Amino acid sequence: MLRILLGSQQTGLLLVILLLGAVLSVFAGYHVDRSTGELVNNFLNSRTLMQTATDASFFVIMAVGATMVIISGGIDLSVGSIYALSGVLTAMVLRSMAPDSPLSVVMLAVLVCLCLGLLCGLLNGVMVVGLRVHPFIVTLGTMWVFRGIAFVISEAESILVPQALTDVIKLSFGSDALYPMPMIIMLVITAAGAVYLSRTVMGRHIFAVGGNLEASRYAGLRIDRILVGVYVVSGLTASIAALVGSSYYGSASCADATGYELYVIASAVVGGASLRGGRGSAVNAMLGAMLIVLIRQSIRTLHLDQNYEWVVIGCAIIVAVVLDQVNRRLTARRLVEAG
């Protein structure tokens, strides 16, 4: 039973996250809340937990799309730049059109932002399929192109986002200064991604193409359409993250989400996605992102030298993937022995 539990990646990741959370709670220490005078755990309090979840939410939303690309056997390095470009452009459109009612602000923002992400993803997908260039190269190129466009059109300035958007994303549902909207959106996107991957024809086709492109072709799948599709979804999730992020922080800039692509890919991979394609899961990518953010948070909470943040995260990623592979090899051996 324990073997099955540890063998399942989901429970494995969840256990590690809970374990790390428990360790953090024990070693975090306490401080006195000024308003209530109560003793509060430095990690295990609603505000820190919510902040950690919010930090994770941007990665998670993007990681759901990136996971699909990775399952299909590709990679998308441009998600951070799509984030920046769609954030900046949406903010500029909102500024120039300046709709009156809060509702029209939100609707226009959603429409513009998602369309931009979709277009960027479409461009990636069409180039990957049409030019037959490796997706690493295509998205490496568009990573610079998209961010460059964002830089040029915004003239490197940070652009304010209408208050209406911030109001929506910072809905506190009555609780005091807690903003669960990013986390809620993260959970919704993850659930949608998980359902898409497991319950729809398109999702299954993504697994098939990533698992064996030739066999999928022989099974009559429209490979090109499927591949374009995953980059579109990836662009879409990047723009959703941009919408949530710029609304949350109240502004958009061309420097937003710099380096996020690597966090996002790392999240998917820590969540068990195989860069060779054919394997991956939206829920696990979420857990992977949460683990990475939690590790980052632990450095702050435990007052370790923050300069080591990248070293620790880098090591954690390698360790996580190696453990996953060892586990999988053991499972494969058990299968052979059983057969």
Add this chain to the structure above:
Amino acid sequence: MDRNPAQPYIEFDRITKRFPGVTALDDVTFGIEAGTCHAVVGENGAGKSTLGRILTGIYDHDGGQIRIDGRPVQLIEPRDALDMGIGMVHQELVFCENLSVAENLCLGTLPARGGFVSDRSMEERARRMLEAVDADMDVGTSIGDLPVAQQQLVQIAAALGSGARVIVFDEPTSSLSHVEAKRLRENIRHLKSKGVTSIYISHDLDEIFRLCDVVTVLRDGRHVTTRPVAELDRATLINLMIGRTYEAYFPSHVDTESGGEMLAVDSLTSPGKFENVSFSVRSGEVLALAGLVGAGRTEVLQAVFGLDPNVTGHLRVAGRPVSIRHPIDAMRNGIGLVPEDRKRFGLVLTLRVDQNIGLPTLAHRSNFGWIRGKGEEDLADEYVKRLSVRPDDVRYNTAGLSGGNQQKVVLAKWLAARCPVLLIDEPTRGVDVGAKSEIHALIDQLAHEGTAIVLVSSELPEVLNLSTRIMVLRAGRVAGELSREDADQGTVMRMMAGV
């Protein structure tokens, strides 16, 4: 068991090798004399390639002992075999295609001075190695640009250069033209004159009679006999390979009343692959495409299924002219292709059995893009039971199945698509005998149910037993057509080889 005089150079003593679900070699014992050209023959799946791979350290064996010059040896890694002077020329060539001939030849021990590769001495050494096989080529060309025959020479030179006294050839002519094959035979004779021992794994009987001194026959992983080739004729050798008469082995296909024409192919041409191929299949008929490797059989099936963008010609399905440019067009017209090489083309090994079976028809069975609840498992379950796939759990991972069961899953996948026209390519390659006879029975049954079948197989017994008619392809052209009554192994063989 035949007795070998004196002590052979290489001795296989009770060698056993098991793969999940299949015993590939079972208690195999025989010896190979130094300086001979020794053929290892058998039907597909008899274990001949496995034997070659064990001798060259690619596979480890589960039981028994290998002795070289009387001493037991451990051949765990290809390195170990090379140290014992055993090299291999593979069925698929193994090179770094981006590197030059010289670089490939010297890869293990690049001549270097202070960490810098010395191009001059490397090329010098490569030329010396190639002289040993009388090969005349520019050592600076990248190896990927050379024709396969030349690449084989480089492989032989590499083996000899690393001190090999024994070279294992695994189906070396399967990707060669006739001229190239002849050239290779000359090279092997030349090796023999230098005292090199060749072990020649093949199912091409002509080659064996032309080239080899001694032949070992394997059948279903067991050793049948080892005899001088001179003592044998073709018919005896075939009987030794098959063991029984075919009729006793596999139930013969009973001709059914064939119905109307289901698929007609008219002057199908794909430049460089095949030319002017025409045939038609009726409902309930099995048309076999026979031919040597490279005759264009697989390519014709691929073209009919819409996988060849360069093909010209006309197709009619059930009398209607159709245009097929993509597998989707083929499927829409009721044509399915059970491809050769199940791992490359047939299965997505990262998916489960039911997911593989459902793949081609998933979109049709969906509700607006949503996969229906249990539909997939139920569908798969039906076919897994019908084809007795083991284990019969549709949620099993395809990667864990044995070759025969994987092949059944590929068949199930296309049966589930309910295509009235099935193109079947090498359905029993690398599957064990039990699965093979089940697959034969299934093809037979499909024909009885009215499916029009085009079958490609390299095994003549299979062709002769399953087909209603046989069309022979030679070098991309139709060499002739035989009815089942007129066809026997000899006629078909002669037609295939063009003699």
